Amino acid sequence: MTITCGFEAQRFINPTVKSLPPSGIRRFFDLVASTRGVISLGVGEPDFVTPWHIREACVQSLERGYTMYTSNYGLPELRQAIAGYLAERFGLSYDPQRQIMVTIGASEAVDLALRTVINPGDEVLIPEPCYVSYRPITQMAGGVPVTVPTTMEEEFALTAARLEKHITPRTKVLILCFPNNPTGAVLNDAEMQAIAALVKKYNLLVISDEIYAELRYDGPPRSFAALPGMQERTILVSGFSKAFAMTGWRVGYVAAHPDFLAAMVKIHQYTILCAPVMGQMAALEALRHGRQDVERMVAEYDRRRRLVVSRLREMGLECFEPRGAFYVFPSIKVTGLTSTQFAEELLKEEKVAVVPGPAFGSSGEGFIRCSYATSLAELTEAMNRMERFVARRLAFKHRAVAHA
Numbered sequence: 525m526t527i528t529c530g531f532e533a534q535r536f537i538n539p540t541v542k543s544l545p546p547s548g549i550r551r552f553f554d555l556v557a558s559t560r561g562v563i564s565l566g567v568g569e570p571d572f573v574t575p576w577h578i579r580e581a582c583v584q585s586l587e588r589g590y591t592m593y594t595s596n597y598g599l600p601e602l603r604q605a606i607a608g609y610l611a612e613r614f615g616l617s618y619d620p621q622r623q624i625m626v627t628i629g630a631s632e633a634v635d636l637a638l639r640t641v642i643n644p645g646d647e648v649l650i651p652e653p654c655y656v657s658y659r660p661i662t663q664m665a666g667g668v669p670v671t672v673p674t675t676m677e678e679e680f681a682l683t684a685a686r687l688e689k690h691i692t693p694r695t696k697v698l699i700l701c702f703p704n705n706p707t708g709a710v711l712n713d714a715e716m717q718a719i720a721a722l723v724k725k726y727n728l729l730v731i732s733d734e735i736y737a738e739l740r741y742d743g744p745p746r747s748f749a750a751l752p753g754m755q756e757r758t759i760l761v762s763g764f765s766k767a768f769a770m771t772g773w774r775v776g777y778v779a780a781h782p783d784f785l786a787a788m789v790k791i792h793q794y795t796i797l798c799a800p801v802m803g804q805m806a807a808l809e810a811l812r813h814g815r816q817d818v819e820r821m822v823a824e825y826d827r828r829r830r831l832v833v834s835r836l837r838e839m840g841l842e843c844f845e846p847r848g849a850f851y852v853f854p855s856i857k858v859t860g861l862t863s864t865q866f867a868e869e870l871l872k873e874e875k876v877a878v879v880p881g882p883a884f885g886s887s888g889e890g891f892i893r894c895s896y897a898t899s900l901a902e903l904t905e906a907m908n909r910m911e912r913f914v915a916r917r918l919a920f921k922h923r924a925v926a927h928a
Contacts, residue, residue, distance in 0.1 A: 540664060561875050563875065563876050563898075563902050566877045570769040570771065571897050574770050574806070575810075575814060575817045577814075578768065578809050578810050578814060578817075580809075581805050592801060594804060596789050596797065597621075598798065599626070607620040613737075614745070614746070614747040614750045615750050616750055616755060616760075624785070625789055626776070626777050626799045627763075628776065629765060630776035630777075631657060633777065633778040634699075635661045636791050636792055637788065638661055640784060640791065641784070646697070647668045647696060647697075648667045648696065649695060650662070650672065650699050651671075651673075651674055651704075652884065653674070653888040653891070654705075654885055655733070655884070658701075668694070671887070674686070680708075681711055681712070681715055682700070682702075682711065682715065684719050688722055698731070700719075700730060700731070703846075705851060708851050709844070717751060729758075730748060732749060735776075738822065739822055739825060739848050741822075741846075759779075759784055760779040762777060763776025764810055767821075769817075770803075774803060775800075828903055829845075829846060829852070831896075831903060831907075832852050835907040840858060841858065843855070850897040852894050853888075856892055859921065862890075863882055864880045867879065870910065873913055874909035874910065874912060876906045876909045878892040
């Protein structure tokens with residue numbers, strides 16, 4: 525292909541898009557891809573293969589000729605199953621015809637929600653550290669992201685007192701993601717109720733990303749929408765990627781007030797049309813017969829979680845014990861390195877990949893994210909390598925102090 529001399533492609537690119545930084549996670553994964561023999565603790569997806577009966581449902585749907593479009597809202601039987609699941613697990617009542625839509629993963633659902641409700645200049649509260657997409661999709665929707673820092677001292681939970689300090693007359697939306705990526709933090713009932721009181725007081729809308737709801741170790745899953753008065757104020761987002769090990773299938777869903785959903789489906793039908801029918805058939809099988817698969821995987825994640833937290837603490841890294849998801853977010857400040865330095869040097873010297881904390885916002889500096897969604901054998905070896913690395917850094921730091 526010949527590029528015309530003098531043509532300036534940059535002139536045609538939307539300034540908002542041009543200003544977006546590349547994902548800190550993806551940039552680091554590029555380094556990992558060029559290094560042989562790496563144990564990666566960076567990927568945020570289950571290491572389990574999608575259970576066979578779910579894959580088989582997809583194969584059978586293809587054999588029966590299910591290769592056509594579905595309704596923009598998704599397969600009626602899948603929406604019915606989602607409504608049943610939300611009622612059984614959270615006590616929520618949604619009309620599957622008017623209040624539930626199947627999306628291309630939970631990420632599309634968050635994007636649709638923000639584009640539906642945000643006017644230029646509206647402020648969106650985002651607890652941080654947070655999933656890497658929330659800030660940029662808020663900006664692409666014309667909103668202003670306002671980050672609300674959380675701290676390890678408060679177990680990375682969002683407190684009502686801290687949240688209220690960031691509310692202004694322009695605040696419109698609060699994004700919640702608990703269990704949290706990257707910290708593994710959850711909100712207890714008292715914290716959720718205090719936040720709900722603020723949502724009512726300031727007339728806010730909540731986008732609750734509950735993709736990790738099933739991956740909780742301190743009790744049954746909870747939904748923010750189940751709090752008194754919150755269902756109509758909450759756009760509930762979830763999907764099948766994490767709990768059912770279906771990341772590559774890209775099937776999610778949104779449940780919301782009929783007015784929100786009617787508006788969201790307009791964007792969805794003009795940009796996506798519908799989620800692939802084969803993936804929807806697989807998701808239907810997951811909801812109907814996948815409960816034991818989820819329980820088995822959560823039990824294994826719990827085993828790994830306890831191993832990783834114990835090893836990190838033994839090597840001298842202060843570490844909050846995650847209550848959900850499959851991430852741990854230890855502090856590396858004791859080494860004297862920045863998060864990026866720690867991650868890059870650990871990869872270079874010991875071939876272990878972790879994600880620098882600032883990839884999830886500025887309050888992530890001094891931390892790294894490690895995913896324990898990998899085998900016990902690989903986790904054990906990764907911890908051995910990281911322990912050697914940390915020991916060298918601490919010894920170097922102590923020698924430098926002694927000679928100062």
